[in-house]
Amino acid sequence: MWAEASGDKPAVIVDADSGGRPTTLTFAALDAQVNRAAHALGALGATPGERVVWCGPNSPEVLVAIHAARKADVVAVPLSYRFNAEEMQYVIDNSDATVVVVDAEQAPLVASVRDRLPKVRSVVGFGGDVPDGCARWDDVLAGQPDTEPGEVSGDPRGSSMIYTSGTTGKPKGALRTRTDPELVKVLVAELRLVVGDEVHITTGPLYHSGPLAFAALTHTLGGSIVLLRKFDASAWVRLVKAYRVTNSFSAPTQLKRIVSLPAAELADADLASMRCLIANAAPVPYPLKQEIVEKLGDGFLFEVYGSTELGILTVLKPADQLRKPGSCGRTYGGQRFRIVKDDGTEAAPGEPGELFISTPFAMDGYHATDRQLSQLDAKAEAEVEKAERAEESERAEPETSARPVRWKSVGDVAYADDEGYLHISDRKTDMIISGGVNIYPAEIEAVLYAHPQILDAAVLGVADDEWGERVYAIVQAKPGETLDTEELAAFVAERVASYKRPRAYEVRDALPRTESGKLLKRVLRDELRSRAGAS
Numbered sequence: 447m448w449a450e451a452s453g454d455k456p457a458v459i460v461d462a463d464s465g466g467r468p469t470t471l472t473f474a475a476l477d478a479q480v481n482r483a484a485h486a487l488g489a490l491g492a493t494p495g496e497r498v499v500w501c502g503p504n505s506p507e508v509l510v511a512i513h514a515a516r517k518a519d520v521v522a523v524p525l526s527y528r529f530n531a532e533e534m535q536y537v538i539d540n541s542d543a544t545v546v547v548v549d550a551e552q553a554p555l556v557a558s559v560r561d562r563l564p565k566v567r568s569v570v571g572f573g574g575d576v577p578d579g580c581a582r583w584d585d586v587l588a589g590q591p592d593t594e595p596g597e598v599s600g601d602p603r604g605s606s607m608i609y610t611s612g613t614t615g616k617p618k619g620a621l622r623t624r625t626d627p628e629l630v631k632v633l634v635a636e637l638r639l640v641v642g643d644e645v646h647i648t649t650g651p652l653y654h655s656g657p658l659a660f661a662a663l664t665h666t667l668g669g670s671i672v673l674l675r676k677f678d679a680s681a682w683v684r685l686v687k688a689y690r691v692t693n694s695f696s697a698p699t700q701l702k703r704i705v706s707l708p709a710a711e712l713a714d715a716d717l718a719s720m721r722c723l724i725a726n727a728a729p730v731p732y733p734l735k736q737e738i739v740e741k742l743g744d745g746f747l748f749e750v751y752g753s754t755e756l757g758i759l760t761v762l763k764p765a766d767q768l769r770k771p772g773s774c775g776r777t778y779g780g781q782r783f784r785i786v787k788d789d790g791t792e793a794a795p796g797e798p799g800e801l802f803i804s805t806p807f808a809m810d811g812y813h814a815t816d817r818q819l820s821q822l823d824a825k826a827e828a829e830v831e832k833a834e835r836a837e838e839s840e841r842a843e844p845e846t847s848a849r850p851v852r853w854k855s856v857g858d859v860a861y862a863d864d865e866g867y868l869h870i871s872d873r874k875t876d877m878i879i880s881g882g883v884n885i886y887p888a889e890i891e892a893v894l895y896a897h898p899q900i901l902d903a904a905v906l907g908v909a910d911d912e913w914g915e916r917v918y919a920i921v922q923a924k925p926g927e928t929l930d931t932e933e934l935a936a937f938v939a940e941r942v943a944s945y946k947r948p949r950a951y952e953v954r955d956a957l958p959r960t961e962s963g964k965l966l967k968r969v970l971r972d973e974l975r976s977r978a979g980a981s
Contacts, residue, residue: 449478458476501525502548536617540617545567620809747767783860785798801868906974916949
C-alpha cells in the first residue's frame with residue numbers, strides 16, 4: 447500500500463549515530479526487498495503456517511524478515527540475541543522452526559547447536575561473514591523477484607509467536623494469528639498517532655513484544671522508523687531532534703538513562719516533535735515521570751499496561767501522569783477487567799485482588815506441546831474458572847456475540863480506584879523485572895541446583911535505582927562443602943545469558959522453608975529490604 451502511495455518516502459533510517467551501517471530505505475525499496483525475502487523463504491521450503499525464527503539486534507534486515515514472514519504467511523518467531531547457545535537451541539527447536547534468519551554476530555551461536563536442531567532446514571546469516579553451513583542473506587535473495595508473493599489461504603497474515611517464560615521459568619511461545627482492526631484504530635486514536643505523519647525511534651530491541659508492536663504499527667500507518675541497533679541515550683536524544691521523531695516505546699530503564707544525561711546534553715535536546723512517548727514493560731516510578739516532564743517536556747508521556755499474551759489493556763494519558771501516581775490508566779475500546787479476591791468475589795474500589803482481563807487482543811494460546819494445547823497453563827485456567835464462577839450471570843454474553851467472554855490472568859495483583867483507573871500493586875509470581883525485561887528465578891535456580899556443591903538456592907529481585915530490580919542469589923552448600931562465590935558466578939555465566947545472571951551471591955547455612963518444603967521467599971525479601979533500609 448505505502449510503497450505505491452508514498453514510494454519515495456523514507457521507511458527505514460539508520461543514521462551514522464545509530465550504531466549500525468548508515469542507510470535509508472524508501473517504502474518502495476523496502477517493499478522490493480521484502481518481496482524478494484518472502485519469495486526466498488518459499489524457495490527455502492517454508493510453507494504457510496510454518497515457523498521462521500529471526501534473531502539479531504535492530505537492523506534493516508530484521509525489519510525485512512519481519513515483513514517478509516507476513517507476506518509469506520509464515521509465523522514469525524523473534525529470538526533474543528542476548529540468549530546463549532543453549533537458550534537459543536531450546537526456543538528454535540521448541541517452536542518447530544524450519545528456517546532461522548540470524549545476524550552475523552549471533553550466527554556462530556546458532557551454528558554451535560545446529561546438530562541439535564533436526565527440524566531446521568536452513569540457517570541464513572546477514573550483516574557479515576557467517577559460519578560454514580549458513581547461507582548468506584544476499585545470496586539467498588539474489589535472483590528472487592521483487593513482485594508481490596501469490597495470495598495464500600489460511601489464517602490472516604501477520605502471525606507471530608513470541609516466547610515468554612511461564613511461572614516455571616521455561617519459555618513458552620505465545621501464538622497470535624489475528625488482531626482486532628477496530629480496536630487497533632481506537633488505540634491509535636488514544637495514543638494520538640497520525641496516519642502518514644509518524645516518525646518512530648526504536649528504544650528497545652524488536653524481539654520484545656512492545657517495541658516490535660509499535661515499530662510495526664508505525665509502518666502500518668505509513669510512518670518512518672529510525673533504527674537504533676542498540677540503545678544509547680545520547681544517540682537517542684540527538685536522533686529525536688535530527689529526524690523530528692513523533693513517537694517511541696520505552697522501558698523505564700532507558701528513560702532513566704535519558705534523563706540522567708549531563709545537563710549540557712539535555713539542554714541541547716529538542717522533543718518538541720514528540721507526540722507519544724510510551725512507557726511500559728515495567729512499572730514507571732513516579733519520580734521518573736516527574737523528571738521526564740521537568741527535563742524533556744510535558745504533554746507527550748503515555749503509560750500503558752499490557753502483556754505479550756493479552757495485548758494492551760489500559761492507557762494513561764499525559765494529563766493524568768502526575769495526577770494519578772501509581773496508575774497505568776483506564777481501559778479503552780470496550781475492553782474489560784475484573785479484580786477478584788482470593789475468595790472469588792469481586793474486589794471493591796481500592797481493594798487488591800488478582801487481575802482478570804477480557805480482550806479481543808488475547809493470544810490464540812501457547813504453542814502446543816504434549817501437555818499444553820493452545821491454552822493458558824493449567825493454573826491460570828483454574829483461576830479463570832474461579833473468576834467466572836464468581837458472578838456468572840453478570841458476565842453472560844448475548845447469544846449473538848461472535849466471541850464469548852473469556853477472563854484471563856497473567857498473575858498480576860491490582861486494584862482499581864473510584865475513577866476506574868487501574869493500579870498494579872504486586873505480582874503473584876516471583877518474576878523479576880530488570881530494565882524492562884522479565885527474568886524468571888526458577889530458570890536460574892535450576893542452574894544453581896546443577897552445581898555439585900549446592901544444596902539449596904533462592905533467586906529473587908532486589909531494588910535497584912537504575913534497573914528497577916537486579917537479580918540476587920542466596921545459596922546453601924551441601925554438608926561438608928565450601929562455596930566459592932566467584933567460581934559459582936563463573937559456573938552460572940557459562941549457562942545463563944548475561945542479563946539474567948545474579949549480580950551478587952550470598953551464602954547461608956540454611957534457607958527458610960515451611961514444613962512441607964515450600965521456600966519462603968517472602969521472608970527473604972523482608973530480610974533484604976530491612977537490611978537495605980538499615981544501610
